[in-house]
Amino acid sequence: MKKLTPYLLIFLTLFWFGFGSDKPQLTPEELLSARVDSVLSLMSLDEKIGQLNQLSYGIGWGPTVKVSVPNEYKELIKEGKIGSFLNAIGAEFTYELQKIAVNESRLKIPLIFGLDVIHGFKTIFPVPLGEAATWQPEIIEMSAHYQALEAASAGIHWTFSPMVDIARDPRWGRIMEGSGEDPYLGSLMAAARVRGYQENLSNLNIIACAKHYAGYGGAEGGRDYNTVDFSERTFRDVYLPPFKAAVDAGAHTIMASFNEIGGIPSSGSKRLLTDILRDEWGFKGFVVSDWNSIGELINHGFASDLKHAGQISLNAGLDMDMESRSYITHLKELEDEGKVDEDLIDESVKRILRVKFMLGLFDDPYRYCQKEREQKNIMTDEVRIAALEVAKRSMVLLKNEKNILPLKKTYKRIGVIGPLANSKTHPLGGWSAMGDSVDVTTVLEGLKNYVDKKIDIAYAEGCKIDDNSTAGFKNAVNIAKKSDVVVLCLGESRDMSGEACSRSSLDLPGVQEALAKELKKTGKPIVVVLMNGRPLSIPWLNDNANAILEAWFSGVTAGEAIAKVLFGDYNPGGKLPVTFPRTVGQVPIYYNHKNTGRSGDLKNHYTSKYLDLPLTPLYPFGYGLSYTTFSLNDFNLSSGNLTEEDSIIVSVKVKNTGNYDGEEVVQLYIQDLVGSVTRPVKELKGFKKVMLKRGEEKSVQFTIHEKDLRFTTADMKFKSEPGKFKAFVGANSADALEKEFELVE
Ligand code: BGC
Numbered sequence: 001m002k003k004l005t006p007y008l009l010i011f012l013t014l015f016w017f018g019f020g021s022d023k024p025q026l027t028p029e030e031l032l033s034a035r036v037d038s039v040l041s042l043m044s045l046d047e048k049i050g051q052l053n054q055l056s057y058g059i060g061w062g063p064t065v066k067v068s069v070p071n072e073y074k075e076l077i078k079e080g081k082i083g084s085f086l087n088a089i090g091a092e093f094t095y096e097l098q099k100i101a102v103n104e105s106r107l108k109i110p111l112i113f114g115l116d117v118i119h120g121f122k123t124i125f126p127v128p129l130g131e132a133a134t135w136q137p138e139i140i141e142m143s144a145h146y147q148a149l150e151a152a153s154a155g156i157h158w159t160f161s162p163m164v165d166i167a168r169d170p171r172w173g174r175i176m177e178g179s180g181e182d183p184y185l186g187s188l189m190a191a192a193r194v195r196g197y198q199e200n201l202s203n204l205n206i207i208a209c210a211k212h213y214a215g216y217g218g219a220e221g222g223r224d225y226n227t228v229d230f231s232e233r234t235f236r237d238v239y240l241p242p243f244k245a246a247v248d249a250g251a252h253t254i255m256a257s258f259n260e261i262g263g264i265p266s267s268g269s270k271r272l273l274t275d276i277l278r279d280e281w282g283f284k285g286f287v288v289s290d291w292n293s294i295g296e297l298i299n300h301g302f303a304s305d306l307k308h309a310g311q312i313s314l315n316a317g318l319d320m321d322m323e324s325r326s327y328i329t330h331l332k333e334l335e336d337e338g339k340v341d342e343d344l345i346d347e348s349v350k351r352i353l354r355v356k357f358m359l360g361l362f363d364d365p366y367r368y369c370q371k372e373r374e375q376k377n378i379m380t381d382e383v384r385i386a387a388l389e390v391a392k393r394s395m396v397l398l399k400n401e402k403n404i405l406p407l408k409k410t411y412k413r414i415g416v417i418g419p420l421a422n423s424k425t426h427p428l429g430g431w432s433a434m435g436d437s438v439d440v441t442t443v444l445e446g447l448k449n450y451v452d453k454k455i456d457i458a459y460a461e462g463c464k465i466d467d468n469s470t471a472g473f474k475n476a477v478n479i480a481k482k483s484d485v486v487v488l489c490l491g492e493s494r495d496m497s498g499e500a501c502s503r504s505s506l507d508l509p510g511v512q513e514a515l516a517k518e519l520k521k522t523g524k525p526i527v528v529v530l531m532n533g534r535p536l537s538i539p540w541l542n543d544n545a546n547a548i549l550e551a552w553f554s555g556v557t558a559g560e561a562i563a564k565v566l567f568g569d570y571n572p573g574g575k576l577p578v579t580f581p582r583t584v585g586q587v588p589i590y591y592n593h594k595n596t597g598r599s600g601d602l603k604n605h606y607t608s609k610y611l612d613l614p615l616t617p618l619y620p621f622g623y624g625l626s627y628t629t630f631s632l633n634d635f636n637l638s639s640g641n642l643t644e645e646d647s648i649i650v651s652v653k654v655k656n657t658g659n660y661d662g663e664e665v666v667q668l669y670i671q672d673l674v675g676s677v678t679r680p681v682k683e684l685k686g687f688k689k690v691m692l693k694r695g696e697e698k699s700v701q702f703t704i705h706e707k708d709l710r711f712t713t714a715d716m717k718f719k720s721e722p723g724k725f726k727a728f729v730g731a732n733s734a735d736a737l738e739k740e741f742e743l744v745e
Contacts, residue, residue, distance in 0.1 A: 035362070036353045040346060042107055045332060048342075048349045050081040051109065053328040054288065054320050057088035057097075069096060077111070078104045081328055083352055084320065086114040086160075089434065094155030095369035102365045110365035112356055114288075117159035117206070117433050118177055119143075121150035123383040123556055124428050124435035127497075127533055128163060128189075130394035130552030132179035132577035133624070135665045135689055137192035143390045144196025146383045148206045153377035154434075155369045157359050160209045160255060160288075162193035164242035168588040170578065171222025173501030176430060176533030176553075178217065180577030181590045181621060183238050184684045187245035194249040201358055203367040204377075210246035212257030212290055214272060215239050219259060222587065223502045228259045233677065233712045235261065238592075244281055252285040252355050256318055258293050265300045267293040268309070273317035286319040286351035295324035306330060311339050319348035379439065384557060391554040391561035396574040397625040398548040404525050405547045406568025406627055407485065413456040415483030416444050417476045417519065418490050419465045419512065420531045426465075426491075429533060429553030430498025439556045443489050443529060446559025450567060458483060462519075465493045466509040473518050480522045487566065488516060488545070489529045494553055497533025506537040506584045513540055520544050529562055535580040542618055550576075568627055573663030573689065575624035575732065579617045586613065591621035591733040592680040620734035622667050622684070628658030628694065632666070635729055635737045642706060642725075642743045650702040652729045652737070656692035665689045668702045669728040669736060675721055676714035682728055682736075702729075709743060 026034060040048070055073070076082045077100045088094055094113050101111045119125045125143050134140065144162075151159060166186055167175040179189040190210060197208040215235060219226040230239075243254070256273060257266040266272055267289050277283045294313045295306055303309035310326035311334050321327040334340040360367055377383075397405070407414070420426055422444040424437040441449075448457050462476035463469060480486045490512045496503060507513070517540075519526055527547040530536065531554075541548060549572065551562050564570045581589045596608040602615070609615055631654070638649035654666055666689075669682035686702040704727065709720035722743045730736025 032354060032357055035357055036350050039107070039109065039353055040350055043349070045335065045342065045345070047080040047107060048345050049327055049331045050079070051083035051349045051352050052320050052331070052345070053082050053325070054084040054086060054114070054322045055082055056323055057085045069100070074100055077101050080105045080107060080109065082111065084112045084114060086322065088113050089115060089154055089156065091153070091155045091369045091371045091374040095366055098365050098369060109353070110356055110361035112157050112359065112361065113155055113368070114158040114160060114209070115151060115156045115433065116161065116431055117147050117151045117156065118161050118163065118431035119429065120147050120387065120433060120435060120555060121154060121156070122378045122434045122436070123150060123387050123439070124432045125387045125390050126394040126552050126554040127176045127429040128178055129176050129180060129533065129577060130554055131390060132185065132189050133396050133550070133552070133574040134390065134393040135185070135575050135577075135687060136393060137188045139390055139393055140189055140192040141196035142386060144193045145199065146386045148197045149204050150378045150383060152204050152206050152368055153373045156206055157361070157368055158207045158209065158253065159197055160211060161197070162190050162208060162210060162246065163212065164190040164210050164246055165212055165217035166239050166242065167217035167578070168590045169217070169219070169222040170506055170535040170581070171502050171504060171584065171587060172217060172219055173224060173497040173503065173534065174217070174499060175578065176497035179242070181579060182577065182592065182684050183241040185577055186242040190242040190246040191249035194246050194251045198250060198252065201360070203360065207252040207355060207359065208246070209253040209255050209288065210243055210251045211255035213243055213254045213277070213287075214257060214266060215261045216257040216259050224500050225258050228261045232716070236712045236718070240276070247277070247281050247283045252358065254283065254285065254287045256287055256289050256293060258290050258296060260300055260302070265297055265302050267318055268297050268302055268312040268316050270316040278317065284351070284354070286348065286355060287317060288320040289313065289318055289322045289324065291322050292324045294318065294321050294326045307334065310334060314340050314344060314348070319351050387555050388557040388560055391557050392564055392570040394552055394554060394574055395561065395565050395572045396550040396576055397572040397627075398550055398619055399542060399545065400547045400625055400627070402546070403627070404485070404527060405549070405566060407527070407566050409454070409567070411455050411484040413458060413483045414447065415479040415486045415524070416447055416457055416459045416489070417462045417479060417486055418488045418515070419461055419463055420491050420529075421487070421489040422459060422461070426494045426531060427553055427555060427558035429494050429555070430501070435556065441557060441559030443487065443559050443562050446561070446563035447487065447566070449560070450563035462515045463511045465491070465512070468511055470511055470514065473515055476515060477518055477522060480519045480524050483524060485525045485527060486519055487527050487529060488519060489531065490516065491531035491536070492533060494533070504584070506535065506581065508536060508538065516541060516545070527566065535578055537581055537583045537618065539582050539618060550574075568660065571627045571660050571662040572624070573626055573665065575622050575665045576619055577621070579621045580619040582613055582618045585610070586617065589617050592683050594678050594680055616734070620732050622665070622732035623734070624665070624732070626658070626660070626662040626664065628656055628660040628662040630664045630692070630731060631655045631657050632729060632731065632737060635739060637727060637739050637741055640741050642704060642741055644706045648704045648741055650704060650727055650729065651699055653697055653699050654690055654692065655697040656694055659694060661691070661693045663689055663691050664731060666700045667730055667732065667736070669730070669733060670704070670709065671726040671728070672709060672711070672721070673724045673726065675711070675723070679711065682733065684733070706743065
C-alpha cells in the first residue's frame with residue numbers, strides 16, 4: 001500500500017466508481033464528490049485539520065510581494081498543516097509555496113491562495129460604492145472579470161469579494177466596499193460580481209467570497225465591529241438578500257463576519273452558518289472566518305478560550321479558520337474529547353477539497369502560477385480602458401446650476417484647486433491590493449492632457465485634506481481670480497473609509513469648506529469634484545457651488561475619467577446607491593424607511609421630525625443629474641389587478657428633452673399599503689438604464705409579478721399578502737409618478 005502514490009489511489013478509486021467499465025458514467029457532480037471522497041479517505045485527522053487552516057503570508061498587514069518562505073511556514077506546509085494562504089502574491093512566489101505542498105507534503109494537496117481583490121488587483125477600478133452608482137450590473141460583471149484576470153495571472157485563486165453588506169449608516173467606513181443601502185440593487189450587484197469573478201472557472205477566473213455574513217453593516221453608531229441588533233424580519237428582508245443572491249449566482253465561498261447579531265457572534269452562529277446558509281439556501285461551498293473572528297469569540301464573551309472558540313465555530317459550520325490558529329491548535333484535542341465530531345471535520349474538509357478540485361488544482365497545481373501570463377495580463381491597455389469605462393459611468397452629477405457643465409472649450413484659463421486635485425494616492429481608495437500611485441492619473445494631469453495646452457491650467461493645493469492650516473488659501477484665491485472657472489477637488493483621504501475607518505462626522509474634513517468659502521468670494525464659478533468613500537454632508541456646497549460631481553475614489557484612471565466627464569465627452573448618468581444626509585444627525589437615513597404613527601405633518605408639533613432640519617435628505621437614493629434633461633410621461637399599468645398567475649406590465653415613456661445625448665435610469669418602486677406587519681414607504685423593484693439621443697423618446701417597461709411583492713410576514717413566512725399597492729416610476733426615489741393596483745387572491 002505504501003508504495004502506491006496518493007494519486008494512483010485516486011485513480012483506482014475513480015476506476016472503481018465507474019471509469020473504464022460498463023457501469024453508468026458519473027455526472028460531473030458525482031465525479032467531483034468521488035474525487036473528493038477518494039482524497040479524504042487517504043487523510044489523517046491532522047491532515048484534515050490542516051486543510052481548515054488559513055494563514056496570512058504577509059509580514060504585518062497587507063499584501064507582500066516576494067519574500068523568502070519562513071521556515072515555520074515551510075514546515076507547516078510539509079506537514080500538511082496549511083490549506084490556504086492569504087496575501088501570498090505573484091506567479092513566481094505562489095509557485096514556490098505550491099511546490100513545497102506538492103513535492104514535500106505526504107498527500108500533495110495543493111494550496112489555495114486568497115487575496116482581497118476588492119476593486120482591482122493592479123489596475124484599480126472605482127471603489128465598489130462608486131461602481132454601484134453605475135446601476136449597470138453588466139458593467140460591474142465586466143469589472144469583476146478584469147479584476148479576476150489580473151489576480152488569476154498573479155497566482156491568486158480566490159478573492160474575498162464581493163462585499164455585499166447593506167449599509168444604512170455612512171459613518172461606517174466600510175460602506176465604501178459595498179453597493180449601498182438597497183437590498184434589490186445590492187443583490188443584482190452581488191450576483192454580477194460573483195459571475196464576473198467566477199465565470200467558467202478557467203485559470204483566468206477566481207472564486208468569489210460573499211462577505212461579511214451577516215449584518216455587519218448594521219453596526220450600532222456606525223462604529224466598525226460594533227454590536228448589531230435588529231429584528232429577524234429586518235435581517236431577512238434587508239440584510240440577507242444580497243447574500244442569497246450571491247449564493248444563487250454560485251459563489252463558492254462565504255466569509256463569516258466579526259459582529260454579533262442579537263447576542264450571537266456570526267462566527268459562532270449555527271443558525272446563520274448551517275441552518276440558513278446550507279439548509280435553507282442549499283449553499284455547497286465553504287465558509288471562511290474573518291481575520292481571527294474565531295479568536296474574537298473570546299472578546300465577545302461567547303467563548304472562554306481559543307479551544308472553546310474553535311469548538312463553537314466548527315460545530316456552527318465554519319469551515320476554514322483565517323489566522324486564529326484555533327483549529328490547527330485545538331481541533332484534534334476537541335475531537336479526542338468528543339466535543340467535535342470527526343464527521344463534521346470531514347464535511348468541512350470535503351467542502352474545501354471540492355473547491356480545490358473545481359479550480360483544477362489537483363489536475364495542475366501550478367495552473368495559476370505562470371510568469372509569462374503574469375507579464376502579459378497585468379496593467380494592459382485593455383484592462384485600463386475597462387477601468388476608464390467603469391470610472392466614467394460611476395460618476396454622479398449632484399448639481400449643475402445654469403449648465404455650467406460641461407466645461408467650455410473656449411475657456412482661457414481653468415484654476416484646478418484643492419487637496420485632491422493633484423493626488424496620486426487617494427483616487428486608489430481603500431483596499432487597493434497591488435494598486436500603485438504611479439499608475440494613477442490625477443485630475444490635474446487628466447485635465448492638462450485633455451486640453452492639450454489649448455487652455456491654460458493653473459494649480460493650487462489650497463489646503464491639506466485634514467489639517468487646520470489656511471496658509472495655502474491666498475495662492476488658491478489668486479489663481480481663482482485669474483481663472484474663468486475653478487475646478488475644486490475636495491473630499492476625504494483614501495484611509496478615511498474602509499475597515500476600522502468610521503467617522504462621527506460626515507462633513508468635509510479639515511478646512512476644505514473654509515477654502516471653498518474663500519474661493520466663492522472671488523465670484524468665479526466653482527465646479528466641485530468630490531472624492532470620497534461614503535456619503536458626505538455638504539449642504540453649504542450644495543447651496544453655493546455652481547456644480548458638484550461625485551467622483552468617488554475612481555481608481556487609476558480617475559483624472560482621465562473626470563476630465564472626460566467635465567468636458568462632456570461622457571455625459572454622466574450615474575445615480576446614488578445610497579442616501580446623502582444633510583447632516584450626520586439624520587443618520588440612519590434611507591429611502592425605504594417605514595411610516596410612523598405620526599409621519600408627515602411638519603406644521604403639527606407632535607409629529608416625527610427634527611425641529612431644526614427638514615425630514616428629507618440632501619440627495620435621495622437613486623438621484624443623479626445629466627447634462628441633458630428627461631421627462632417621464634404616459635405612465636400606465638396594464639391592469640389594476642394582479643393575481644398569482646398573472647403579471648402587470650408597467651410602461652412609461654422617457655424622453656430626452658435637453659441638448660445632449662444621455663442616459664437615464666428609470667426606476668420602479670412599490671409600496672404595500674397595508675400589511676400584517678408595517679411595510680416600507682417604497683422599495684426598489686426594478687430599473688432600466690436607457691440611452692437616448694437628443695429629442696429621442698423610448699418606452700420603458702417593467703413586469704410586476706406576485707413574487708416581487710413578497711416579504712417576511714407576521715407569521716415569519718416569505719410571501720405576499722393580497723391588498724392594495726402603489727407603483728412608482730421616477731428618476732430617483734423621491735420624485736416619482738404613482739398609480740395604485742391590487743393583488744387579488
Ligand atoms: C476584513 C476582511 C478581509 C480580511 C482579510 C479582515 O480584517 O474584515 O474583509 O477579507 O481581513 O484581509
